[in-house]
Every structure is written in structure tokens, then in C-alpha cells.
Amino acid sequence: MNIIFSEERMPGQAVVDKMIIAGALCVEEEGINPENVVVSVTFVDEEEIHSLNKQYRGVDKVTDVLSFPQFNDLNDLPEDGEICLGDVVICPEQALLQADDFGHTPERELIYLFVHSVFHLLGYDHMDEEEKVEMRAKEELIMSKIGVER
Template sequence: MRYIFDDRQDKIDIKDELYEKIEDIVEEVLDYEGYSDDYDISISFVDNKEIHELNKQFRGVDRATDVLSFPMLSDEFEDVEYEEMSLGDIVVSLERALEQSIEYGHSFEREVCFLVCHSMFHLLGYDHDTDENTREMREKEEAVLTKLNITRD
């Protein structure tokens, strides 16, 4: 597994422990879904302004969001050759993660971990476009986070 971390914001310091937890989450999601771990993954940390711009550009939604997922495991990219297969890109607004952690009453670290876990399932093809799909995705997210003892405070 190769991680490419890109911290493009200057509002929130990221501790080494959080990077380690994120790596644990990525590996646990892959294991939970029966994938090998010979992938590249890019995880970028941005502020609300940048994620707003990305959300508008790629999804046509003119507002900030908490996390964006850009999967590479799709038919659209099947002709692209990589030394290692890329899972895709995750972009997290740390500013929004902090706001949501306060709103939901749990730690900033737990919120970032949830967002990465959530995004990982998007990279693997899951979505929350129906009630049934939302329920399935939430169950998977909670199973992974519970196994890693990342719980709501």
C-alpha cells in the first residue's frame, strides 16, 4: 500500500497519530471487502474554500462539502496502466470536519476517520443514493470503525 498525503490547507495541524489511523482505516476497509493492499491512494487535506471549488467543478454543487471521492476502479479507466493500481483520490475538508465534530459532539479525529472510511467505500463502488444503499454503507462503515475502536466520544 502506498499513501500519498497532500496537506493543502494551513488552518489545522495534522498529528502523526491521525495519519496512522487513516492508514489503518484504508487497510481495514480493503480487508473487510476482500481486496489486496497493493494499491496507491491519494488523500488530500484542504479547507472549505478549496473543497467548495472542487465540488462545484466536479459535481456541479455550489457549496462546500466535507469529503469528495474520485474513484479510479471503474470501467472508464480500464485502459490506463499503473505500476501499482490506484484506488483513487480522497479530498477531505479539515475545516468542515472540525465544524462537524463540534456539531455532532465527538472528536475531530473521529470525524476525519469517519470521512475517510466513508470515502473509501465510495472508491470501492458503494453509494448512498437509496435508503437500502445508505443502510448497507453505514453498516460497513460502522463495522470498520468499531473494529478499529474508533467510536463516537
């Protein structure tokens, strides 16, 4: 899987390495060859993610992660060649606050937010309870596979 990371605010190499492995596992879980997949990841401050959240979701507050999928339906994925799934925007400051609230390490929270966002790029959501249960199960499966459980 080719993940294009912004250099600004990027976490340490150990977190980046786990994100790369986790991303590949997410797309494999959906039957997609990770060798064909590209995702961009940008790390922004609270002000920028607040602005993006307001602009694209109409929510006037800071959030932890935003996902911008390229496809509305996985059936629309190209059969051959590169698949640009979309963009992930993570606010490390918000992740650090949440890690503290949830009793997680900051590294675990950042990796979890990335996994969560990749599943959004793959068409998953958590708007109703059934969708939420399915998405959470997939997230926890990936986190377990990379050894970063709760």
C-alpha cells in the same frame, strides 16, 4: 496500503496512523490485498473544496469530503500489481465544524470521512436507503475495528 498524503493541512500523526489502518481494513473487507492499493489524500480549505464540489458535482457549496474513484466497477481492478483506487479530498475545517455538531472528536470525524471516502472509491454509495444502510454498516464495522466508535 500506500496512502499518499498531502503535507499541507495534514492532521497529526495519530490520525494519519489510524487512517492507514482503517484504509487497509476497508480494502480487506472487499477481498483486496492492501499491499497492492494506493490512495491519495489531499487536505484543502473551504474555498478549494467548494470549487471542486461545484466543478465536479455541480453542487455550489462547501462539503466535507470528495471521492474521485479510478474504477467504476471493482471487477475492472487489475489482478496483479499496483491498484490506484483514486483520490480523497478532505476539508479539515468542515470536519471540525461537523465534529462539534455531532459531538465527536475532530480526530474521529477526520478518520470517519476518510473511511467513508474509501468505501466510495470501492464503489459504495448512499443514494437510496438500501445502499446507505449497507455503506453505513461497513463504515461502522471499520470504525469499531480501529476503536473509534461513536
